Amino acid sequence: MKISIVGATGYTGAELLRLLAAHPVAEILYITSESQPDTPIHEIYPHLTRFCEKRLASLADLDAIATESQAIFIGLPHGHAMEVGRKATAINPNVKIIDLGADYRFKNFDIYEQWYKVPHTHRQAQAVYGLTELNRSQVKQAGIVGNPGCYTTASILALAPLVKAGLIDLRSIIIDAKSGVSGAGRGLSLGSHFTELFESVKAYNVAGHRHTPEIEAVLGELAGQELVINFTPHLIPVARGILSTCYAQLQEGVSPEAVDAAYSSLYGDEYFVRLLGRGGYPVTKNTRGTNFCDLGWHVDKRTGRVIAIAAIDNLVKGAAGQAIQNMNVMFAIEERTGLDNAPLYP
Structure with missing residues (x-):
């Protein structure tokens, strides 16, 4: 091909x-x-x-x-x-x-x-949004695919089961995400200079990051209504990786078992989404160099909130790997082709 x-x-x-x-x-x-x-x-x-x-x-x-x-x-x-x-x-x-x-x-x-x-x-x-796990049937027929953003991929995959199953208050979604500096691109800038970045973590584009409307659009489509989120990105002193920690208020009466079932229902057969389960802690290093998204979630009974955590490699599942995954689907090639490799570790 x-x-x-x-x-x-x-x-x-x-x-x-x-x-x-x-x-x-x-x-x-x-x-x-x-x-x-x-x-x-x-x-x-x-x-x-x-x-x-x-x-x-x-x-x-x-x-x-x-x-x-x-x-x-x-x-x-x-x-x-x-x-x-x-x-x-x-x-x-x-x-x-x-x-x-x-x-x-x-x-x-x-x-x-x-x-x-x-x-x-x-x-x-007539472009199709290329988050493969959610839009595979449309990607198969697509002539043009818009590959999702890196923060977007991690955050939507973390929240989609909760939104689709109607388990959370859509007005309560808060996303705190951290990215390695490769997400800023290869161009030279003071913000990604070694001495500015090393031994430091900073938030940026608070209440104004361009991935915000992308996340809102996709989750809103799943929910069947418009929604508004708070999304705050952070830059951390590593080359690769995104960790997205997402908070939302559970609807009254939703049990931890219902949350578990929502994740299993949506992703149980997905190869590139690895469910660590309730109580799981995704780690960026465990996805380094791969097309995997690791997901874990926690139910805080004291506050009535669910905390969903996703880890990806921003350059692979957050960009190039997902693009190849979409290409494979578009051309009826086995979806894992060229992507079925173990993470780099340590």
């Missing part, structure tokens, strides 16, 4: 290349970079030596990329992927698009424009 990656020099692009190099069905045709065209990718990322040594192309080659590829992964900043998707599907209506940015995540384009401050130029796209 012939695939290309537009925007291959960010951390997510490099992770796609690492994973796809071991994918038995995928053949990488083109990888692009507007800042470093014609550079061999292993000179930028030496860890890819012998796994991928292709030279970077540019979007000037989009006609060839769209014509020759069966699937295109887009790893560009928001506002750019929709133009690539619009042009690529016009060139080749059969090409599948998997966008790892935000441009195709929202059904309501007005919400996208409100939070991302750019006009949406591909409103005719």
Whole structure:
């Protein structure tokens, strides 16, 4: 299967290349970079030596990329992927698009424009939100998939069983999430400078992070009504990993056993969601380098709250791995293909 990656020099692009190099069905045709065209990718990322040594192309080659590829992964900043998707599907209506940015995540384009401050130029796209465990049947039929955000993936997977089963007060949801610094991207900035970050933890974008409306939209669809959440992200001094701790008030009379049943019902057959059960403590290190999401939950009888905890690798289940999982589903390839590896430990 012939695939290309537009925007291959960010951390997510490099992770796609690492994973796809071991994918038995995928053949990488083109990888692009507007800042470093014609550079061999292993000179930028030496860890890819012998796994991928292709030279970077540019979007000037989009006609060839769209014509020759069966699937295109887009790893560009928001506002750019929709133009690539619009042009690529016009060139080749059969090409599948998997966008790892935000441009195709929202059904309501007005919400996208409100939070991302750019006009949406591909409103005719019939994109599917690519949280595979919740939308697998739609992903199978999709021509364009909007890959979820990393914080979003962990938080929605943690809360979805509670929302879908009607076990919690939807007005009470609070999400406290922490991410490794790779989630900030490869660009240089003071906030991710070693001396600023080391031995420190900080909250940022309080009450204003762009993953907030994404989480609200997906959980609201599960609930059958609009909802509003509090979401606070934190940056922690590790390279990879997200730990999302989610709080909500249980509805009157909901038992701990009902909470257990909700998680088992939704995820009991899901390979990439590992249920640690009531009392479980997910750990980011236990998902490092993999497409797994580890989930645990606690029922606080004293306060009447449930606390759900999710751990993922932000670059894999939170980005590149989930994109490949979606690709496998879109092309009727066994879902674990290229992703069935054990975590790196310690």
